[in-house]
Amino acid sequence: MVTVTASRLGAFASAAFQRVGVPAPDADLVADTLIEADLRGVHSHGVMRLPSYIRRLQAGIVRPETTLSVIREGPAFAEVDGHDGLGQVVSVRAMDLAIDKAQAAGVGFVGVRRSTHFGAAAYYVLRACTQGMIGMAITNTIPLMPPEGGAAAVVGNNPVAYALPGGRERPVVLDMATSVVAQGKIQRAAGRGIRVPLGWGVDRNGHPTDRPEVILDGGMLLPTGGYKGFGLAVVFDLLCGALTGAGWSSSVTGMALPANPRPQNIGHVFMAIDVRQFRPLEEFTREVDAYVRAVHAIPPAPGTERIYVPGEIEFDFAEARRRDGIPLDDHITAGLQSLARELSLAPL
Amino acid sequence: MVTVTASRLGAFASAAFQRVGVPAPDADLVADTLIEADLRGVHSHGVMRLPSYIRRLQAGIVRPETTLSVIREGPAFAEVDGHDGLGQVVSVRAMDLAIDKAQAAGVGFVGVRRSTHFGAAAYYVLRACTQGMIGMAITNTIPLMPPEGGAAAVVGNNPVAYALPGGRERPVVLDMATSVVAQGKIQRAAGRGIRVPLGWGVDRNGHPTDRPEVILDGGMLLPTGGYKGFGLAVVFDLLCGALTGAGWSSSVTGMALPANPRPQNIGHVFMAIDVRQFRPLEEFTREVDAYVRAVHAIPPAPGTERIYVPGEIEFDFAEARRRDGIPLDDHITAGLQSLARELSLAPL
Numbered sequence: 012m013v014t015v016t017a018s019r020l021g022a023f024a025s026a027a028f029q030r031v032g033v034p035a036p037d038a039d040l041v042a043d044t045l046i047e048a049d050l051r052g053v054h055s056h057g058v059m060r061l062p063s064y065i066r067r068l069q070a071g072i073v074r075p076e077t078t079l080s081v082i083r084e085g086p087a088f089a090e091v092d093g094h095d096g097l098g099q100v101v102s103v104r105a106m107d108l109a110i111d112k113a114q115a116a117g118v119g120f121v122g123v124r125r126s127t128h129f130g131a132a133a134y135y136v137l138r139a140c141t142q143g144m145i146g147m148a149i150t151n152t153i154p155l156m157p158p159e160g161g162a163a164a165v166v167g168n169n170p171v172a173y174a175l176p177g178g179r180e181r182p183v184v185l186d187m188a189t190s191v192v193a194q195g196k197i198q199r200a201a202g203r204g205i206r207v208p209l210g211w212g213v214d215r216n217g218h219p220t221d222r223p224e225v226i227l228d229g230g231m232l233l234p235t236g237g238y239k240g241f242g243l244a245v246v247f248d249l250l251c252g253a254l255t256g257a258g259w260s261s262s263v264t265g266m267a268l269p270a271n272p273r274p275q276n277i278g279h280v281f282m283a284i285d286v287r288q289f290r291p292l293e294e295f296t297r298e299v300d301a302y303v304r305a306v307h308a309i310p311p312a313p314g315t316e317r318i319y320v321p322g323e324i325e326f327d328f329a330e331a332r333r334r335d336g337i338p339l340d341d342h343i344t345a346g347l348q349s350l351a352r353e354l355s356l357a358p359l
Numbered sequence: 360m361v362t363v364t365a366s367r368l369g370a371f372a373s374a375a376f377q378r379v380g381v382p383a384p385d386a387d388l389v390a391d392t393l394i395e396a397d398l399r400g401v402h403s404h405g406v407m408r409l410p411s412y413i414r415r416l417q418a419g420i421v422r423p424e425t426t427l428s429v430i431r432e433g434p435a436f437a438e439v440d441g442h443d444g445l446g447q448v449v450s451v452r453a454m455d456l457a458i459d460k461a462q463a464a465g466v467g468f469v470g471v472r473r474s475t476h477f478g479a480a481a482y483y484v485l486r487a488c489t490q491g492m493i494g495m496a497i498t499n500t501i502p503l504m505p506p507e508g509g510a511a512a513v514v515g516n517n518p519v520a521y522a523l524p525g526g527r528e529r530p531v532v533l534d535m536a537t538s539v540v541a542q543g544k545i546q547r548a549a550g551r552g553i554r555v556p557l558g559w560g561v562d563r564n565g566h567p568t569d570r571p572e573v574i575l576d577g578g579m580l581l582p583t584g585g586y587k588g589f590g591l592a593v594v595f596d597l598l599c600g601a602l603t604g605a606g607w608s609s610s611v612t613g614m615a616l617p618a619n620p621r622p623q624n625i626g627h628v629f630m631a632i633d634v635r636q637f638r639p640l641e642e643f644t645r646e647v648d649a650y651v652r653a654v655h656a657i658p659p660a661p662g663t664e665r666i667y668v669p670g671e672i673e674f675d676f677a678e679a680r681r682r683d684g685i686p687l688d689d690h691i692t693a694g695l696q697s698l699a700r701e702l703s704l705a706p707l
Binding site for chain 2: 083084085086087088090115116117118120122145157158159160161162163165173175183185187191217235236238239240241242243245246248249250252253254255256259260261284286288289290295298299302305306309310311312314315317318319320321
């Protein structure tokens with residue numbers, strides 16, 4: 012395992028995107044989203060994904076120059092088309108539009124069609140927080156989970172993220188897949204050659220397994236909380252897909268090549284709530300701070316060292332890694348070094 | 360167990376509310392929300408709750424005449440005060456306001472403070488569906504769940520509900536508590552004198568138990584999906600409480616008397632999305648229909664008879680019970696008969 016500084020890793024990722032035609036500001040932006048994920052300990056959505064993003068750009072399936080066109084809009088909403096650009100660039104622009112709408116109307120709601128994999132959702136909702144707003148983001152993805160009692164996948168583990176600004180305390184941030192765990196965690200376990208807990212997924216016949224490579228090879232993830240996670244995933248698929256005009260269920264396609272040569276047609280929804288239009292921002296952030304302290308004041312059960320507020324573990328991770336560097340698994344480093352050779356970039 | 364027709368049970372509930380000063384149209388409305396819950400098989404939010412609602416009205420803690428005043432509003436949002444009226448009346452009016460806002464601005468978002476227990480959330484989101492809109496509702500409640508590794512409750516099992524209109528198919532409806540199960544299910548088990556599965560809750564010291572009366576006597580519910588359910592509950596508490604100016608965590612109070620003589624100061628959020636402003640309604644409902652059929656087309660695993668779409672079980676229940684009547688547990692009937700004597704109403 013090697014450790015790389017965030018700035019070094021970010022420069023590498025940006026250079027790789029620029030090599031395949033992504034304009035420098037967009038390359039920097041996407042690189043920043045990946046590095047933020049690694050900093051926050053969410054390696055499943057960090058630079059581990061870089062080679063697969065690059066390959067889809069090289070294949071011309073993701074467009075290097077991202078345009079966002081507004082199909083319909085009103086005072087508080089917009090429906091936009093991402094034209095198969097980079098999901099991260101599409102998403103930052105769509106969230107910024109939601110923030111603008113919220114400034115004008117109290118809340119802003121932006122639905123996106125024809126986008127691609129957007130990485131970690133926390134990045135976009137935290138953007139709303141810096142404006143004193145509450146952010147919400149959802150996306151859909153390819154079918155990965157069966158319904159209760161079903162023997163085939165029909166819905167993605169479509170995630171949802173929220174961020175609410177604190178005052179002296181850090182924001183409350185929730186970024187969760189609707190499966191027991193995100194697929195990237197299973198990919199990471201497969202890359203490291205380790206087993207996963209039973210209950211994370213099933214094989215292609217619906218039987219429980221602890222072997223990540225079996226889950227990934229035509230198997231399925233299981234929804235968190237059974238029918239609850241499944242229900243949330245279906246609702247998010249309909250909001251991201253049927254409402255916006257993007258794909259949903261099996262009409263959203265995966266990223267792996269050459270199996271998936273078509274644009275993904277992923278949909279997202281971003282929402283911003285302008286707190287100031289409801290009450291003075293300081294009143295709100297004071298209550299968020301008080302909430303954080305109320306959670307911290309809960310006595311820990313025997314065996315627990317510390318009680319965490321949603322998002323806190325990731326902020327702590329990011330603080331430490333900004334200082335000490337980002338540790339990368341060997342298989343991730345190997346993928347990046349091979350990418351460097353292929354693109355004639357200086358090795359990491 | 361006795362079986363009562365929906366109309367008979369509704370007339371009884373409405374008469375009880377009117378006896379304690381609730382105007383007839385509001386009494387009919389609240390009765391309708393309770394009967395709908397019983398029809399849909401959600402007995403935990405049905406007429407089982409009637410005696411406790413009546414007692415709080417009698418004690419003057421819930422106001423029989425409900426007023427809703429707008430504190431602040433914009434094109435797409437409103438923040439309203441329920442003045443300690445009946446949560447169901449407050450909620451129908453707030454959802455109708457969200458629907459009006461959505462008609463004007465594409466989306467409507469209404470935050471409510473100073474409300475009371477609103478029953479089953481599905482009722483309000485289905486109201487949006489009848490207008491060709493997508494509905495969303497959340498509420499907070501008293502602390503019932505500990506954080507991960509915590510030995511005391513800090514957050515309610517704050518539920519969320521969504522409804523999305525279908526065309527030929529019925530709407531997709533999700534109404535879920537953020538605990539493994541709703542508290543009412545545990546109350547119902549206690550009333551019937553049966554055990555509950557391990558994992559639904561813990562005793563007052565945080566130890567697992569299958570005895571519902573132990574969970575209810577100072578014990579706690581467990582969040583669905585661990586930190587995921589906990590995180591959703593905290594986010595919903597902040598949206599319903601800190602954003603709207605209602606209570607949150609322990610500043611929301613319970614319904615039981617004489618332990619809780621103060622107004623509950625519950626908060627809710629209702630949201631409506633006007634589908635027609637995104638795309639023709641028929642295009643959307645056609646895709647919802649196709650989604651329902653895609654889920655139904657999933658092969659069942661061995662041992663499963665039928666695959667359900669979110670909300671389908673409840674619609675099936677309601678259809679059968681509208682025809683055959685609503686079966687009531689003996690302890691619920693006993694509570695209603697005793698209420699009838701107390702209020703000089705004809706017995707059920």
